[in-house]
Amino acid sequence: MKNFLTSLFYFFLGLNLYGQSSTNIAKTIRVNYHFMLKGNGTGNFNEVTDGDGRIYSGYDWARNQVLQMNQQSDQNIQMKIPLGNTLPVLDKNYNYVLDAVYFWRDDNTYYYYQADNAYTLYGQDKGSVMNVLIAETTGSTVVGGAANNVSIAIPVSGLLNKYIKMQNEWDAYLDQWNNLGYFSGWAQSLTTSHEFGHLLGLNHTVLYGSGAPCPVGCPLANYPNVQGSINYSCGDNITDTPTAWDITSSNNCTEHPGIFNAATNGLYFSNNLMDYSNNLCLSPNQIQYIHSGLELGNRAFTSCNAVANDLSLCDVGYPKVSYFGKNILVGNCGTQSDITNREKIDIYYSQSVELNNIEIRADSQLEIIFEPVCSF
């Protein structure tokens, strides 16, 4: 009987974790940003300015990117391919919260190719906050990135090191000011949203992990190099997103869904967040997979998980932006805690907050937000 009950337990556990995760429960992911500066403090956003004379700090830029990623997460659109499909357009129901912003002055970690080393040296709250490294590449203003560790499994031991390295965000920002006279950032934020899609467990739907189009076994007028033999395993293994072969066979090998074809105005071009379309569609099963992950190995990165333990602090303020705890006690340490110099601090609590000996200046703000512990 015990074995039977144990089996039953694991049956339901498995069903719950892999089949029916609660996509209806909103989940928030903690993220921090690292600006990689040159040793002399130039070459990126800093604590006060954009590194080019404007009073627009790395804090401001990171806040804007997280805000835009949340706007992108709050939207979904009909999947374009296969043409005429009637897949439902579901709420993604996941968001991000900015945990902290760091600035590192080190010539050995400034460039994108040095970013893995930067994470090893400077990564913060590994295993509970997803780290974003903002680095540069010489001679390019094209924003791109890579995600480290896309597994959603619960780690058997050790930490789940989840981080993204992004290149040329700063260059793209300056490029927009110089050429347009303003900064939007939407497309760059979408690229980061895409990289987070990887960290949350998703792969490209019609491309290899590296971004090369999946071979489809037929010559393509617009991209002859992807002829190859058909590779059915290239893609995302998500059942409701079509493969490159599904699409090319449906259009008689005239257009690959991973390559924009100007002749058809991209009729068969994937609009999935997880391809290179700079668009934001996610299918129901992709959303399901993200939520499954957030209930498994990625659970440790959710804000509702972070408000399960008590927290006691002497001082609050930058570089931390958000604090999380069950019963939170601030300022019982003798020295006064100051929130000043344009600091904007958020405290998320699930049970109580006690503030002592704290001063908040007019140019700054403190927000205290109730957040219940995870219900999944």
Ligand SMILES: [Zn+2]
């Ligand atoms: Zn990608």
